[in-house]
Amino acid sequence: MAEPSGEALAALGASGWFGTWVAPHMLLRRDDDAVLLIRRANTGYRDGWLAPPAGRIEPGEDVLAAAIRETAEEVGVHVRRDDARFVHLMHRYADTMPGPCHAVMDCYFTAQEWTGEPFVAEPDKCSEILWVHPESLPPRVIPHVVEALTAVRERRHFSTHNWAPEARFRL
Secondary structure (H helix, E strand, O other): OOOOOHHHHHHHHHOOOOOEEEEEEEEEEOOOOOEEEEEEOOOOOOOOOEEOOEOOOOOOOOHHHHHHHHHHHHHOOEOOHHHEEEEEEEEEEOOOOOOOOOEEEEEEEEEOOOEOOOOOOOOOOEEEEEEEOOOOOOOOEOHHHHHHHHHHHOOOOEEEEOOOHHHHHOO
């Protein structure tokens, strides 16, 4: 997917619109409450760290369709729309993100039913899959994912990550 040009971002900024990237995530959950995480590899972002299947929205997709597609691409299982439910929204700041806002909106969905057995479906981007319990995570889970898993466990539907405290209260 092509990144927007500097001119396109400048035009958005001039219009008063500042973009936030949207990242869909899927938490596959077993009956024992373990969730599936993948170990990232060769992506250029947090390689060696754990995260759920996630990615970007492609043209023509809504956020749930993107989460379902990314799950199929990364771990080889199919989740039906009716079997997925929204559980958390995180708005986070990352100065490595393009654009004037440097912001990402992480949309977390969960599913307890799917078709197929999870496996490393993209060995060029993932070195392993692990079932983990959110209350006792292994080392090297991406920090904002840790926060999101905690929020999901606590049934909090919204959180922020990495914003300066004063940014939360600007009027």
